[in-house]
Amino acid sequence: MKELIKWKGISFGYQxxxxxxxxxxxxIQKGEKIVVIGSNGAGKSTLFLLLNGILKPESGSYAYKGREIHYTKQEMRMLRKEIGIVFQEPDQQIVSQTVFHEVAFGLMNLGYSKEEVKQRVLAMLEKLNIQDLKDCPPHYLSGGQKKSVTIADILVMEPEVLLFDEPTASLDPLNQENVERILGQIANEGKTIVVSTHDMEFASRFADRILVVGEGTIIGNGTPMEIFSDKNLLSRAFVKPPVLYEIMKVLKEKKILPNDLELTDSEKLIQFLHLFKLG
Incomplete structure (x- = not known):
């Protein structure tokens, strides 16, 4: 994999x-699916704002694609185009009167022609299956629809890295599934995705790698199985493992499941449960 982002000794404080x-x-490597977990106030959102260049670190170095960032206007313009962020609350991001103009906003600011903007926006709305909302005022949409619009806002800019801050928060199960489907689709296109979440079930399904934020730094870095197997780490981060992991752990201890079965092997898990008449 190619390294996209490299931090060394990054520090930041609001006070x-x-x-x-x-x-x-x-x-962070190209094409990774990373999930960031930790308690409220641990610094997950601050980490995202630093990655996107909205915040400037007080110390340390930040390199993108091997080039150190010095926070010039030109570098910030490049960084924010290459690293898009979707905020937890859609209303923090939405600025326009219709969905079409909302998704077109960033492209227009970059000076694209009206025809190219129109083509790219309509294609993106269709891709996310929200083309019927094109002329609707975004502030009057449902939470799930607003989330899809804010994702379209960023995707239409064609960033290399996408940051999602609590993308499924406050959504009903159907809209959570829709957002997860969209994230999977983006990942399959080779994009690099970093997601913060309190949903450990989602983290176990989606992540290639999990970062655990706590005590002012990254205290854990590993696969879902490695992270959720470390009781001491989870305790330090005030995080509980997903229920599926707890079930699998008990079944492995009872020799019902093989020890090498991973959290993401849901189909194999179902097969074993049927085999032993447990599901």
């Missing part, structure tokens, strides 16, 4: 005497 993040080292 001078208190650091939210301190001496954070981080590497």
């Amino acid at each position: 001078e005497e208190k650091k939210v993040l301190k001496d954070v080292d981080l590497s």
